[in-house]
Amino acid sequence: TNHQSNRHVAAAVHSFGKVPLGIKRKGLRIVVTGGAGFVGSHLVDRLIARGDSVIVVDNFFTGRKENVMHHFGNPRFELIRHDVVEPLLLEVDQIYHLACPASPVHYKFNPVKTIKTNVVGTLNMLGLAKRVGARFLLTSTSEVYGDPLQHPQKETYWGNVNPIGVRSCYDEGKRTAETLTMDYHRGAGVEVRIARIFNTYGPRMCLDDGRVVSNFVAQALRKEPMTVYGDGKQTRSFQYVSDLVEGLMRLMEGEHVGPFNLGNPGEFTMLELAKVVQETIDPDATIEYRPNTEDDPHKRKPDISRAKELLGWEPKVDLRKGLPLMVSDFRQRIFGDHKEGS
Ligand code: NAD
Ligand code: UDP
Ligand code: UDP
Numbered sequence: 220t221n222h223q224s225n226r227h228v229a230a231a232v233h234s235f236g237k238v239p240l241g242i243k244r245k246g247l248r249i250v251v252t253g254g255a256g257f258v259g260s261h262l263v264d265r266l267i268a269r270g271d272s273v274i275v276v277d278n279f280f281t282g283r284k285e286n287v288m289h290h291f292g293n294p295r296f297e298l299i300r301h302d303v304v305e306p307l308l309l310e311v312d313q314i315y316h317l318a319c320p321a322s323p324v325h326y327k328f329n330p331v332k333t334i335k336t337n338v339v340g341t342l343n344m345l346g347l348a349k350r351v352g353a354r355f356l357l358t359s360t361s362e363v364y365g366d367p368l369q370h371p372q373k374e375t376y377w378g379n380v381n382p383i384g385v386r387s388c389y390d391e392g393k394r395t396a397e398t399l400t401m402d403y404h405r406g407a408g409v410e411v412r413i414a415r416i417f418n419t420y421g422p423r424m425c426l427d428d429g430r431v432v433s434n435f436v437a438q439a440l441r442k443e444p445m446t447v448y449g450d451g452k453q454t455r456s457f458q459y460v461s462d463l464v465e466g467l468m469r470l471m472e473g474e475h476v477g478p479f480n481l482g483n484p485g486e487f488t489m490l491e492l493a494k495v496v497q498e499t500i501d502p503d504a505t506i507e508y509r510p511n512t513e514d515d516p517h518k519r520k521p522d523i524s525r526a527k528e529l530l531g532w533e534p535k536v537d538l539r540k541g542l543p544l545m546v547s548d549f550r551q552r553i554f555g556d557h558k559e560g561s
Contacts, residue, residue, distance in 0.1 A: 247271045248310065250353075252303050252344060253317030255282030257424045258358070258416075262315060262464050263287060267296060274309060278302040281320050286423050303340035304332075310351055313471060316344045317358045319393075323386065323512065324429030330388035337392030338399070345403040348411075356412040356471050357400045361482065361519055362390045363415060371486075371520040374415065374478050384514040397478065404476065412470045417482025417521045421460030421541065422548035432457060435493055436542070436549050439500040449511030451490035454518040458483035459541030462534035469530045482521035483534040492538075499542045 249266055253259040254275030259282070266273050272295040275287055279300065290296035301307055303318045319336050320326045326333045341357065348355035364372045365380030380390045403409040420432040427437065435445045458481070466481040487495070490506075497504045526532045 247312045248274070249313045249315065250274045250276055250309060250311045250344075250347075251315045251317060252276045252340075253282065253319065253358075254315075255279060255284060255286050255298070256317065257286075257321070257421070258419060258460060258463060259315075259317045260286035260423055261421070261460050262317075262467060263290065263296075265464055265468060267293065271295070273297070274299060274311065276301050276303065276307065277318065281322070281325050281425060281428070303343055304335050306343050307347060309347065311347075311353050314344055314348050314353050314355045315358070315467065315471065316341060316356060319358075319389075321360075322425065322428040322430045323389070325425075326389040327385055330385075333388040334392045337389070337396045341396040341399050345399060345409060345411075348409050349403060349407045354410040354412070354471065355400065355403070356414065356467065357396055358467070359393045359397050359413055359415045359478065360389070361415055361417040361480070361521065362386065362516075363394050363397065364516075364519070365390060366514065366516045367519065370518055371484065371522040372480065373522045374480055374525055381514055385512075386514050411476055412473075413476065413478040414467055414470055414481050415478050415521075416463060417458055417480065417519065418455045419458045419460055419463050419482075421545050423460075424545070426549065426552060431455065431489060431492065432542075432545070433549075435496045436500065436546055437553065439496050439504040440546070440550055440553055442501070442504075444505045444507035445493050445496065446509050447489050447493060447506050448509050449489075449515065451493070451506075451508070452488050453511075453515060454486050454488050454520065455492075456482050456484055456486045456520045457492070457538050457541075458534055459536035459538075459544070462536055466526060466530065466532045466534075469532050470526075473530055475529050479526045479530065480521040480523050481526060481532075482523065483537070484521055484523060485537055486518070486520040487538065495538055495542060499539075500546060 249271050254263045255277035274297045276299050364378040368379050369376045400411045404411040424433045438445045493506050
């Protein structure tokens with residue numbers, strides 16, 4: 220039935236006709252895989268606002284209809300429930316390939332499925348890009364650097380990744396996805412872009428996805444202790460979602476393949492993050508120590524000089540400015556009050 224409905228959709232999409240050269244920048248037809256998820260839905264908002272036609276392809280593993288519902292009824296918006304592990308026929312100009320669970324809790328839930336999504340799913344979307352001559356952007360991850368021996372991490376660093384650990388389905392999956400992307404570029408001439416995304420937060424994150432920012436914010440709002448794993452001295456660098464979306468769009472529109480680090484170089488220990496959450500939500504919020512998870516990277520901070528120089532991009536929203544924007548969305552979703560949000 221998947222194939223049946225794909226043919227149906229392909230026919231519908233095909234009726235847009237080919238966009239003549241020259242006006243290529245106006246009214247592009249764009250697929251966003253994983254577009255019902257956290258990052259994808261914010262990207263879709265920007266593309267729709269710019270005047271493009273957007274097809275979201277999502278299997279709703281971690282995505283939610285609520286994230287894109289405000290576009291229902293817009294003739295430039297389509298939503299297809301589809302698993303990228305299955306082939307898909309569409310006629311489009313650009314493919315933003317985001318489909319993949321991003322939170323460790325979600326990607327460890329069914330590790331083999333995570334690998335299939337990263338490998339077979341990416342292969343299918345590259346096959347699609349090759350067939351229709353679309354430009355393809357892969358959202359890779361800072362996890363390709365593993366537990367890094369270089370700090371901060373530059374794109375030239377090859378990483379320190381455990382191939383047989385509990386995070387490997389994601390880390391190695393994304394590394395293979397990068398390899399596939401470069402091989403379709405070199406071998407089939409597909410126009411490709413690779414982004415290596417560092418920890419990103421903002422409205423519409425899953426409330427209980429186990430990532431540190433969503434955990435601390437939800438816990439502080441619910442008056443529960445914030446759970447610090449390990450000694451809390453490990454670091455991460457947190458990027459607000461609007462900065463990431465701007466970076467992804469500049470990368471797609473620009474001339475350079477990458478890979479490009481997209482992240483905010485502001486580095487925090489988990490204890491420092493807990494403090495910022497305390498200051499933002501509740502000065503009486505407490506913390507509670509828990510054992511850390513296996514293979515947890517000790518530190519992570521992007522070197523973004525390449526993106527600065529070649530994309531003219533750098534993040535604008537620091538943690539103390541971005542966190543309150545996420546808190547109001549979480550407050551609304553947890554307590555269900557009817558204030559305007561996200
Ligand atoms: P998310 O879990 O909110 O979004 C992922 C989306 O992909 C969801 O809507 C999910 O339903 C969909 N999906 C998953 N498997 C699929 C499949 N097989 N077929 C179709 N759809 C599928 O996560 P996010 O934070 O929005 O992440 C988006 C992308 O960015 C991911 O590729 C992730 O690896 C990458 N990334 C995110 C971060 C971050 O901090 N958020 C960091 C590094 C990389
Ligand atoms: N594919 C797809 N949509 C397309 C074209 C290809 O899903 O529009 C899939 C196809 O089913 C295959 C993968 O992408 O599994 C790779 O396609 P490619 O043409 O590169 O390789 P081949 O089909 O020759 O293995
Ligand atoms: N972490 C934590 N408390 C939590 C969830 C996570 O201290 O409730 C830690 C985790 O051990 C890791 C860091 O926060 O060191 C970032 O974890 P997250 O799952 O958000 O992202 P990733 O490990 O993929 O960077």
